[in-house]
Amino acid sequence: MPRPGRNTYSDQKPPYSYISLTAMAIQSSPEKMLPLSEIYKFIMDRFPYYRENTQRWQNSLRHNLSFNDCFIKIPRRPDQPGKGSFWALHPSCGDMFENMSTYNLGVSQPSSFKHPFAIENIIAREYKMPGGLAFSTMQPMPAAYPLPNQLTTVGSSIGTGWPHMYSSGMIDTATPISMASSEYGAYGVPIKPLCHGGQTLPAIPVPIKPPSAVPSLASRLPS
DNA sequence: GCATGTTTATTAGAAA
DNA sequence: TTTCTAATAAACATGC
Ligand SMILES: [Mg+2]
Numbered sequence: 001m002p003r004p005g006r007n008t009y010s011d012q013k014p015p016y017s018y019i020s021l022t023a024m025a026i027q028s029s030p031e032k033m034l035p036l037s038e039i040y041k042f043i044m045d046r047f048p049y050y051r052e053n054t055q056r057w058q059n060s061l062r063h064n065l066s067f068n069d070c071f072i073k074i075p076r077r078p079d080q081p082g083k084g085s086f087w088a089l090h091p092s093c094g095d096m097f098e099n100m101s102t103y104n105l106g107v108s109q110p111s112s113f114k115h116p117f118a119i120e121n122i123i124a125r126e127y128k129m130p131g132g133l134a135f136s137t138m139q140p141m142p143a144a145y146p147l148p149n150q151l152t153t154v155g156s157s158i159g160t161g162w163p164h165m166y167s168s169g170m171i172d173t174a175t176p177i178s179m180a181s182s183e184y185g186a187y188g189v190p191i192k193p194l195c196h197g198g199q200t201l202p203a204i205p206v207p208i209k210p211p212s213a214v215p216s217l218a219s220r221l222p223s
Numbered sequence: 224g225c226a227t228g229t230t231t232a233t234t235a236g237a238a239a
Numbered sequence: 240t241t242t243c244t245a246a247t248a249a250a251c252a253t254g255c
Binding site: 017018019056057059060063064083084 | 244245246248249254255
């Protein structure tokens with residue numbers, strides 16, 4: 001199969017959606033938040049496919065960050081100079097890997113229309129988990145969840161040998177909440193946007209977005 | 224001008 | 240088929 005000289009994995013598009021890729025990047029950072037440029041870098045470092053056509057996919061990536069409420073902006077602190085804000089996962093989407101329990105509250109109000117994934121849709125009814133993977137958690141409004149900020153502990157990254165992915169060599173171990181479980185691919189990345197549109201949980205961190213709007217990610221296995 | 228964000232529109236595919 | 244999802248393009252708004 002060595003079709004010599006031809007594409008190996010450099011050309012193959014990774015089976016991850018932009019949401020997954022972005023969540024992966026964010027989750028891999030110690031602080032659980034990254035500036036846009038770092039998200040780009042993370043993806044480019046690991047997936048050769050994204051070393052090209054940058055204008056195109058980066059526009060799509062930015063579209064996803066804004067469009068999906070599961071990604072929130074965290075203002076920079078004076079001591080963290082740089083451009084743009086930091087991007088983090090909305091609290092309710094924070095950990096859906098790993099933690100497979102938790103109760104889901106019964107909330108939900110069929111309020112109105114929203115996009116496919118509204119938090120209510122997800123928790124309220126078993127929205128529908130494709131593939132059989134259920135995402136895990138929807139915490140009511142957790143007071144504690146790995147908030148983006150600096151103080152978490154572990155950083156971690158994964159070094160996996162995957163087809164279209166590069167591991168730079170740093171394989172830390174133990175990832176707090178990443179995937180670790182079983183079939184989540186190398187990164188546990190089944191994620192899905194959820195949200196937008198809902199208005200239920202308050203936002204926790206110090207997002208730029210005011211209240212309202214709850215995002216979330218659901219699980220979506222690419223392949 | 225470029226980087227970062229936000230938003231709307233269109234489209235291909237998969238799912239129901 | 241219609242519905243849903245993700246990708247893409249593009250207009251536009253800020254801020255540096
Ligand atoms: Mg957003």
